[in-house]
């Protein structure tokens with residue numbers, strides 16, 4: 414692989430610098446770096462240097478990206494949306510491989526080099542969607558790191574056979590075990606969670622649970638989850654996605670739950686939707702709870718919204734949490750960079766020597782401006798190779 418010198422950029426702390434990349438990793442960041450002949454040189458022209466962005470929660474297998482517009486006429490309940498999607502998939506023969514590939518490449522053009530995607534596992538489709546996303550993961554290896562979560566979208570206990578399929582999915586290389594509303598969907602939370610944690614424990618894999626349950630119902634389920642994290646010693650290996658209940662309980666109950674989350678190193682994923690109560694970024698940070706960001710679905714049968722631009726997601730997180738000062742907007746940026754990498758376990762991440770050279774250049778004076786303006790990506794480097802310029806695919810030069 415050809416060495417790369419990214420000249421004349423500005424690091425987020427403010428100074429001018431060059432970045433030397435060797436063997437796909439950052440070797441040095443500093444002013445006026447000298448290089449050997451034969452090194453590929455890119456002039457950053459004073460642009461702001463960011464690390465590769467991280468999508469902490471999406472559903473690549475569901476997207477209609479790169480397809481005609483999906484006309485959404487779904488009913489209002491969660492179960493309406495689940496049934497509607499299953500029927501649509503059966504009717505259209507939706508191909509998870511080609512759609513996940515198209516969306517993952519769109520993420521890459523916008524500077525996202527790491528993605529955690531939940532993938533539907535159910536008794537009708539079996540592991541078909543997972544196999545499609547794994548084909549994309551393999552094809553894009555080295556450009557986009559894709560982490561898969563085996564996700565029981567149609568429920569676990571209420572659809573007998575799902576637990577066995579989740580077990581198979583982890584055996585076939587899914588990185589994380591997913592879960593879904595053990596009280597509201599499965600209606601037997603203790604048993605549902607015992608089955609789920611049993612599968613994860615058998616494979617030694619982390620867990621990421623969708624918890625949409627509101628208020629005290631969600632808080633009750635969350636306590637049951639945390640009991641099992643504690644009993645199995647899974648500190649640092651569990652994520653609660655959405656956790657809307659944390660936006661819907663009183664201050665004393667919230668304080669107790671945040672303390673438990675911090676102690677057990679359980680992270681929270683937020684999409685910061687304007688239509689639901691959400692865990693507050695400020696309160697989580699003050700309590701020492703890692704909170705990070707994601708889109709959830711992008712242009713699928715659930716929602717027409719979402720974007721592969723993670724600076725746009727950071728902006729929505731900032732808006733939803735009333736983050737106005739530059740240092741507060743940086744918390745929103747942290748949600749789509751360091752916090753997401755830490756919570757998902759993406760290794761060799763960041764703007765430090767030894768990290769994988771995932772680099773993004775934007776025209777902005779600082780991180781707050783990059784987020785507020787959703788600054789266009791001038792250059793994207795993944796694993797030391799230039800992969801996109803000005804939002805378009807670039808030929809490999811490494």
Ligand SMILES: [Zn+2]
Nearest residue numbers: 531623709710
């Ligand atoms: Zn989701």
